[in-house]
Amino acid sequence: QVQLVQSGAEVKEPGASVKVSCKASGYTFTGHYMHWVRQAPGQGLEWMGWIKPNTGDTNLAQNFQGRVTMTRDTSISTGYMELTRLTSDDLAVYYCARGSALGESPTPHEYWGQGTLVTVSS
């Protein structure tokens, strides 16, 4: 069965960076886009962007360009999202979610990771 397992909660100081991982299993990792979505406490869902695991190509939401890097390690079927220059506004749960199959019609997020809480505090 498809599973996305994320790394554990993080506490970072303002100005620091955080890197969240998402390990995929139950499907061909390089065959589907991987997306990242965040949710601040009590707020809605915010789409951050995607990575194409076979090439490493990324597409980031405008709000995150210059501060987010998405990478992957195909040898261990894991995607990563790094967010730099953290502020209190970055306090949120960060989710990975499986996207469309490459070369197929677009499909939304049927599978999600469990979420990773990132706390920014001095």
Add this chain to the structure above:
Amino acid sequence: ENVLTQSPGTLSLSPGDRATLSCRASQSVSNSYLAWYQQKPGQAPRLLIHRASSRATGIPDRFSGSGSGTDFTLTISRLEPEDFAVYYCQQYGSSSWPFGQGTRVEIK
């Protein structure tokens, strides 16, 4: 970027009631690539509807979606206790995949 606006912000209903949730896009959603999700506290979102009106695997038929262009609707025909949650729409398949701000369905 397409902006999705959901209404109402909160819907107060009783079990057995019909719920009608709206999602309006600032630009036409191509190919009706519009999805609906349900989210309960402490959980990841759950996909309900894709392509505006197709139920995802395992979703009960009391959930239905409709619409095209810029106006979309999620209908829950008879609310069950487990349906009280927050619902989000999302445009997908373009360069940006924005979400609406959500509609909370609460028990009256």
